[in-house]
Every structure is written in C-alpha cells, then in structure tokens.
Amino acid sequence: MKVILAGATGAAGSQILRDLVSDPAVESITVLGRRALPSWLSSALPNNDKTTTMVVDDFLNYPADLRLKLTEHDACIWALGTSSNGMSEKAYTEVTYDYVVSAIQALEGVKNRPANKPFRFVLISGEGADPNEKSMMMFGRIKGRTERFLSELPPESRIQAHSLRPGFFYPTWKEAAGNIPSWTPTRRRIASIMGPITSGSWRLAIPVTDLSRFSIEAAKGKWGDDAMFSNYNMRKLLNEK
Template identity: 45%
Template sequence: MKLILTGVTGAAGIQIFRQAVLDAAITKITVLSRRALPSWMDIPENDKTDVIVLKDFLDYPSDLPARLAEHDACVWALGKSSVGLSDEEYTRITYDYTMHFVNSLQETRTKDKTGEPFRFVFVSGEGADPSGKSNLKFARIKGMTEKALFDLPQSSNITASVMRPAYFFPSKDHPSDRDNIRSSTAKAMDCFMTPIMKTILPSMYTPIEDLGLFAVEAAKGRWSDERLFPNSKMRELIKALRTLEIQQ
C-alpha cells in the first residue's frame, strides 16, 4: 500500500508517520512538507519514505497530481492552532490547502474509475461544526472542511473519512517531540492537563499512540463502512482492535 502523509512535524503527524513506517502493509510513504524534515525527528530508519518539499500548498508542480494519484490513501494531519490567526489565514491552512489537494487528485483519478477509491483521512478535532453556526473559528472552519469532504461526488473516486481527536500531546517516549513541537508554556500545560484528562475527563483525551494507530488503520481501509469518527468512537474501536490483537 502506498500512503501520503502531511503535517508530519506536528504532534499528531509525527506519531502517524512512525506508525506508518512500522506497518509492514505500507510499502511506500510520500511526505508532503513545506521544508526538508528536521534532524531532530525520531523516526525509525526505513527505505520506503520519500519527501516532496512544496513551497506553496496551493501551487503544485504540474506533474505532482499524477504522482499522487499512484497512491492508495492519504492521512491529512497538516494544520495549525487557530489562536492568533485571522479567519482568512486559518481558512487558507485548514480548508484551502486540504481542498486543493483533494481537487487536484480528483481531476486525475476521475480519468481512471476502474481502481479502488482513494481513501482520504482528515484529522479534524472534537467540536468541529459542519453546520457553520459555531462562533468558534476552529469549529466553524474545521467543520466547513469536513462538509466539503463529505460532499465529494461518487465520481471523484475519493472516499473521505474524518477523525475528531480530543486533547492530545506528544509521546513521552520521544522527548525530542515535546522539545521541538511544544513551547515551554504548552509543555507546562501538558503536564498539568494530562492527569486531569486521563482521570476526570477521559472522553476528552486521546492517547497519541491510539491516534497514530487509528489514522493508519483508517487509511488502510479498516472501518470503511463509517466516515465520521468522534473521539469516543475512535477510542472504542482502538480498544477493540488492541483486544483482538492480544487474543490472536
């Protein structure tokens, strides 16, 4: 299976990247990144990863859509906090980048309707509002992106699914993640919030290892009869999957 990843230098994306590298069913990984991957990234050595550096996620090289169409799936974890961004800036990063990828791919894949649908997994967030009524920038624009993905016509030959993780933080097993992804303030907040979320509000917490595993399994086509995965559903399915693995 050939997989496309974005956002791999973020807390969610880097864990998804690790999981994909370790998964024997994934034979090729293509990372779309705005810059070369930094040396601090703690990723298992592998010979199946290619990195394509894109200076502008709204302006692809002419040959890129055809290259992307050779893949089977994508996990789109590219994103940024809405804090401090204008509506226009957050829309460009969250909606425009995502839909430019999907539309570019759609134009290529509709020419070949004989293959299996391309699986597109969008990492959204708990609280996203596809109705567009929310006053929260994050909820409204993430929701707008979800709706656009779910409205893709069958002729696109693309099947979109949406993950809505809740609060998560970089893996404690990889200190370089926390040191390079989180600010000092965010790291302090992680230390404060994690025990609270785990014990008092577990429904609003997503273990990063579960997030990575879920994203890769969804990209591989597991749970293909469902398209929207709130945090509670994600955790339920991962628990069942881990139980099944133990039994086997």
C-alpha cells in the first residue's frame, strides 16, 4: 500500500509516520510538507528507504506533476491541522477546510480506480466537530464543515472518506513531546496533567499510539466504509480486534 501523510510533524502525525515506516504492509510513504522533515523527527524514525518528502509551497495549489504523483497512492492520512486559539475564522477555515478541499481536488485522478478499491482519505478531526455548523465553537463549526464535505463526495470520485474524532491525545515518545515546535511549555504541562486524568475514559481520550493504529487500519479499509468514528468507537473497535 502506498500512503500520503499530511501533518507529519504534529503530535498525531509524527506517531503515524513512525508506525507507517514500521508497517510491512506499507510499501511507500509520501509526506506532504512545506519543508524537509526536521531532524528531531527524521532521527527518531526507523531506518527506511520508503519515505519521501514532497515540498508543497501552497496547500491551495498543487502543480500538475504533484497531482499526477498523488494519484499513484492508495490512501491519504490527513493529520495536518492547528489549534483555533488566537486565529481568525478566515485563517482557521483556510487551514482546516480549504486545504482539505484543495487536496481532494488534487486527487481527481483516482476516479479511474476500480469501484471496489476506493482511495481512502482519513481525516484526523476531533470530538466536538459539528457537521451542522451549529456549534458555538469555531473549531466545531469548521471541523464539522470539513467532515460534511468529505461525507458528501460522490461515489464516482472513488474516494472513501473517514473522519476520526479523537478526544484528548498527546505524544508518548520523548523526542516528539519535547520538540514539537507548535507546542508551548504550557501545552506540554497541560498534557502531562490531563493525560493521566483522562486516559481511562474511552469517551474523553485516546493514546496517540492507538489513534495512529486506528488511522492506518482505516487507510487499509479494516473498519469498513463508515464516514465517522468517535473517540469511544475507535477505542471500542481497537479493543475488540
């Protein structure tokens, strides 16, 4: 299986990348990013020759050669995102919704895939996402809009989308927890406190290692064609398998 990964330097994406590299069923990984992988992440990966980073200057505009390359893959795990704190609705919408719409448009070539072998697009969304956009939280409205867009993709697109709604999660390996640039000391302290408090609740939290495993198996089609998986459902399914 050939997989695209967006958001590899985030708390979820960095774990997903590590696990993709270690998965023998994954033949190749194309990381989409604005620059090469940072040393804190590349040095933490198992030795491998199946990871390629493709620099995307503008996530709203994919050149023709990159579009062609993307259609050679079987799935995409979209872990690219940011906190809505301090952002305008316009800026947050661009990163959260517009980037996903642009990526789907860039994957137009996958419509030539057989109907029984759809391209799987796995979105790391979040608990609180509201596809009806009635939420008082900007996060909920825009994440929900993105989920609704993906759920309404027509069958002829040959894209089967899955939105995953994790609750609280945080990196469990030292290199990521200490070096993710977007994580402030305050955020790390909150994670160290909230992790032990919420870890036992299937509705409130999911270990990032479990979120990674669920995402990768969703990309393989293990969980069927459901459009959305809550934090509880992810933990339940993982516990059953």
